[in-house]
Amino acid sequence: MKTITLIEDGERARSIYVRPDGDVTVFDRDRKFRFKVDIARAETTWQILERVAPVIAHADSVRVKIDALADRCRAGWRPGDPDEIDPDIPQRTLRRARFGIDLIRYPEFDEFYSPATILMGDDENGQLQVTTEILWIGAGREWAVCEDCFLWTPPDGFEAQGD
Template identity: 75%
Template sequence: MKVIIMEDGERARSVYVRTDGDVTVFDRDRKFRFRTDISTAETTWQILERVAPAIVHAETARLKIEALAARCRTGWRPGYPDEIDPDIPQRTLWRARFAVDLLRYPDDDEFYSLDTILMGVDENGQVQATGEIFWIDAGREWVICEDYFWWTPAEE
């Protein structure tokens, strides 16, 4: 794991990069995670070269996801994928069930406030876990998470 810490006066940001390409960025009270390809990066500078553009992209998507969650809290509900900003990645999760991501712990300082996630089967038939839930539809037809907008269709 590589840890990159950037300081700007009293503000510090840190980036944790695992060997499998899982990246966690801490910036003040915000934290976000994403995956990127660092397979051929050998030095810290090569890792940083691959991670920096991915951080910009992930943060842009994260801001749009947070804005979408805020919009949904006002009562707006998307009915179709076209109604969601194209920069927000969308996926489908079948047989979605609530879960807790225990693999993030005990390394996380917030050990006792576990993130609620969903687990289910994605469109490729693979077991998939979502990121932390920001907003969930009362009818559980969709959920906004830190990583994607997930459509969660009812069982047929």
């Protein structure tokens, strides 16, 4: 595994972990994202970084669009159709969705930080999926904007705990 750390202005660090199979994990601020890259025949750090950097740049661009979408929803806009979402933002469907908490992000001192709220449910193939942190969720729980995608949660399949 190669670890690449970028330090900006002497205070902010980003880390990139590249495994031999091309599985890449990027830690940026309080967010983490993963993807696969073909690193066959990339032997030096610079060759690996050349293949990884464009994917990171694209993921950062998508993240900016997701944040803008969440801000738009907070201002009162409500999506009604998948075509209304920017095509660069991944969209998924989660059936039988229920709330959860990302315990890995749960702090030792909860008065300083609230744990990340996530959704769990079945994807189109019936496989259990867990989302990243929810940035905004519709009042009827029919959709959610998460850190890495826009999520449709059909209302007839939502299983709210304690409702």
